[in-house]
Amino acid sequence: MNGSADDDARRHERMRRRTAKLDREFAFSAPGGGDCRPTYTRGEAEQRASTLLAKLPALPAIVLEASKPAGASVEGLEAAVEKDPSLAAMVLAVGGSSFFRGDGPPARNLAALMEQVGTAAFRGLTFVAAFRGIFGAALPWYGYGERGLWRHLVGTAVAARKLGRAMGLHKLACETLFLAGMLHDIGKPTVQGLLDSRAPSAEAASQGGTLTVLEAELRAVNMTHTELVPLILDIWGVEHDIFAMTEHHHAPQRAGAHAVQASLLQLADVLANLAGTGLEHEYGFSNVPLEKAAGRLNLSLELCRSVQEELGWTVAEIATEADSAAG
Numbered sequence: 001m002n003g004s005a006d007d008d009a010r011r012h013e014r015m016r017r018r019t020a021k022l023d024r025e026f027a028f029s030a031p032g033g034g035d036c037r038p039t040y041t042r043g044e045a046e047q048r049a050s051t052l053l054a055k056l057p058a059l060p061a062i063v064l065e066a067s068k069p070a071g072a073s074v075e076g077l078e079a080a081v082e083k084d085p086s087l088a089a090m091v092l093a094v095g096g097s098s099f100f101r102g103d104g105p106p107a108r109n110l111a112a113l114m115e116q117v118g119t120a121a122f123r124g125l126t127f128v129a130a131f132r133g134i135f136g137a138a139l140p141w142y143g144y145g146e147r148g149l150w151r152h153l154v155g156t157a158v159a160a161r162k163l164g165r166a167m168g169l170h171k172l173a174c175e176t177l178f179l180a181g182m183l184h185d186i187g188k189p190t191v192q193g194l195l196d197s198r199a200p201s202a203e204a205a206s207q208g209g210t211l212t213v214l215e216a217e218l219r220a221v222n223m224t225h226t227e228l229v230p231l232i233l234d235i236w237g238v239e240h241d242i243f244a245m246t247e248h249h250h251a252p253q254r255a256g257a258h259a260v261q262a263s264l265l266q267l268a269d270v271l272a273n274l275a276g277t278g279l280e281h282e283y284g285f286s287n288v289p290l291e292k293a294a295g296r297l298n299l300s301l302e303l304c305r306s307v308q309e310e311l312g313w314t315v316a317e318i319a320t321e322a323d324s325a326a327g
């Protein structure tokens with residue numbers, strides 16, 4: 001993304017407005033205690049985050065084509081493939097995983113793949129392929145190694161779609177949940193970028209794992225990864241009203257009309273963390289217990305455990321396909 005001074009000013013103003021909204025709605029404040037102090041004032045954090053967001057790569061042509069409200073066209077896909085043949089190959093390879101194609105044969109080209117999986121699932125597929133590069137870096141503060149965040153996003157997306165189907169939700173709603181899973185933690189690289197040598201370790205910021213990730217982020221840098229999601233979608237020009245649940249995946253009780261979707265996303269996130277998807281060590285922050293997250297949706301622990309068990313294998317298959325396409 002090319003960040004002009006005007007773009008920076010607009011981003012900053014959007015962030016200021018959002019902060020005021022968050023303050024009003026949730027009275028967000030970092031818990032005190034210990035010798036942990038945020039490295040930045042809120043104003044400094046916003047300024048630095050704006051600079052980091054300006055460097056975010058644009059969404060690739062294939063994702064933009066797949067995200068068109070009327071769905072991708074064959075001509076549009078062909079043009080997108082020409083612009084980025086390696087990403088097109090990755091979309092095709094990941095689409096060949098059993099999670100996406102089910103029992104069908106591997107598709108020969110993107111148009112056939114879109115026909116096979118449907119336009120909504122195809123859109124999710126392009127995010128999986130594109131995010132491997134965009135969000136592939138290690139985020140040590142959160143416990144993610146190389147491609148760890150990407151694996152966590154894929155794991156949460158897969159779990160969200162499986163849970164949605166188990167609850168009997170409409171196919172389109174399940175694909176929206178898949179996308180929400182892919183998007184839910186995309187603010188983490190920006191928070192990681194705000195952490196400098198003065199910043200407390202995750203261990204210190206979370207008081208030895210007793211505070212939530214949002215509380216630890218506020219204590220470290222005065223900003224949370226959840227508030228950054230809509231800003232990133234704004235920069236990309238992705239319409240984000242349908243992803244309102246992503247902002248509340250750590251506090252679904254605050255999601256109002258989106259409480260069910262936010263609860264489902266929270267449960268998917270908890271299952272991905274329990275499965276250790278993308279994590280180099282155990283999840284280092286206080287997390288909502290599985291029983292509570294499942295209870296909000298009246299889902300049985302047996303069902304949740306079976307989704308958790310399938311996650312490792314499904315994400316590994318998708319990652320293997322993506323790796324083989326990357327060469």
Ligand SMILES: [Fe+2]
Nearest residue numbers: 184185249250
């Ligand atoms: Fe999160």
Ligand SMILES: [Fe+2]
Nearest residue numbers: 156184185269
């Ligand atoms: Fe997450």
